[in-house]
Amino acid sequence: xxxxxxxxxxxxxxxxxxxxxxxxxxxxxxxxxxxxxxxxxxxxxxxxxxxxxxxxxxxxxxxxxxxxxxxxxxxxxxxxxxxxxxxxxxxxxxxxxxxxxxxxxxxxxxxxxxxxxxxxxxxxxxxxxxxxxxxxxxxxxxxxxxxxxxxxxxxxxxxxxxxxxxxxxxxxxxxxxxxxxx
Numbered sequence: 001x002x003x004x005x006x007x008x009x010x011x012x013x014x015x016x017x018x019x020x021x022x023x024x025x026x027x028x029x030x031x032x033x034x035x036x037x038x039x040x041x042x043x044x045x046x047x048x049x050x051x052x053x054x055x056x057x058x059x060x061x062x063x064x065x066x067x068x069x070x071x072x073x074x075x076x077x078x079x080x081x082x083x084x085x086x087x088x089x090x091x092x093x094x095x096x097x098x099x100x101x102x103x104x105x106x107x108x109x110x111x112x113x114x115x116x117x118x119x120x121x122x123x124x125x126x127x128x129x130x131x132x133x134x135x136x137x138x139x140x141x142x143x144x145x146x147x148x149x150x151x152x153x154x155x156x157x158x159x160x161x162x163x164x165x166x167x168x169x170x171x172x173x174x175x176x177x178x179x180x181x182x
Contacts, residue, residue: 002028007072008065015063022059027147029073033080040084050087054080128178136171143168 002010007028013021033054038047057079065075129137139157142148150168154161 004067004071004073008067011058011062011065011072014059015065025058026055029076032073033076036077037080037084040081040088046087047084050084051080054083057083124179125175128175131178132171132174136167136174139164139167140171140175 002024007025010021010025010028014025030051034047034051037050037054038044041047041050054076058076061079065072069075070078129140132140135157139153142156143150143153148156150161150164153159153164153168157164159167
């Protein structure tokens with residue numbers, strides 16, 4: 001996660017039409033915004049649509065962001081959250097009054113206990129990924145940490161896309177088994 005100052009800078013660049021800044025902003029904030037939206041909608045397909053709409057609005061409204069009024073992440077979360085609430089109201093599936101947690105905004109930083117648990121989980125995850133063959137480690141990290149597409153991975157490893165899919169699937173199954181999630 002970037003610092004609030006970096007996010008302010010990125011939003012300023014986005015307001016001037018800087019697409020690379022928007023990509024960085026998206027990469028740094030997508031997980032948090034998606035988590036908020038998914039908690040409200042409880043459906044991944046709807047959450048993905050709402051996130052897309054939220055980022056379009058962020059792109060179009062970046063010039064209206066005022067760091068004196070709110071932190072960048074709070075401003076972006078409120079855009080995504082409000083859009084998710086609109087979808088809930090429109091669909092009529094769940095009343096916001098029945099979902100008080102939907103109105104909560106996650107903290108910018110985890111509490112110390114959550115941070116320790118995250119560190120322990122990350123350590124376990126890295127140990128499990130470390131047990132994979134070196135090429136499979138690289139494949140998994142490029143795919144899930146760097147966000148490479150299967151086509152990019154296929155070109156990098158000089159292998160057909162279907163083979164890359166199989167390698168990723170098997171590697172993830174091995175990691176899940178190592179973590180005791182299988």
